[in-house]
Amino acid sequence: DAKTTQPNSMESNEEEPVHLPCNHSTISGTDYIHWYRQLPSQGPEYVIHGLTSNVNNRMASLAIAEDRKSSTLILHRATLRDAAVYYCILRGYAGKSTFGDGTTLTVKP
């Protein structure tokens, strides 16, 4: 299975943008990039996904490098409620996805 690499932790100030990077150099042509986040004491929740083009939704934006070997999840204005572990996941045709180790985001007031 393709692997993802993320920084262990990142910090942000409230109301500022946050850029969470993910490396996936072994990505295949049919792998989609998914992001989930897990708030304390909860199950993971879907954030965003994409294939080649940048994507936006109400929660975040996803910027995908031209060679698709890396991507960045962008939270435009971090709030205290965004403090969570963010997982970057590659999901292929067979539907199987493997969670990376994740980035713990701390948001300071």
Place this chain on the structure above:
Amino acid sequence: DTEVTQTPKHLVMGMTNKKSLKCEQHMGHRAMYWYKQKAKKPPELMFVYSYEKLSINESVPSRFSPECPNSSLLNLHLHALQPEDSALYLCASSQGYLGLAGGRDNEQFFGPGTRLTVL
């Protein structure tokens, strides 16, 4: 209703006990999943059911036995567990499973998990 429910929230069991975890969804999803999550680690896929048939078993020991009685319900039967099996067990569901992962059909909805302690 976009909720996946799991019962019980917490479970303590001895190594000789038999217990079951239950997961339910009423979103009409046809794929359901069991994950195991140890503290400060990412979830690890255990089983996937698609249209009530077992599609993936990630080499999980036989002391874990999944069951999908109908499209809304997923059980995980536990027997002769070891202390190292103590973890958070997460259930998830999605509209679809196989095929290209681009559509929102493959978005997984997770339950809050069952915290299992094996003594």
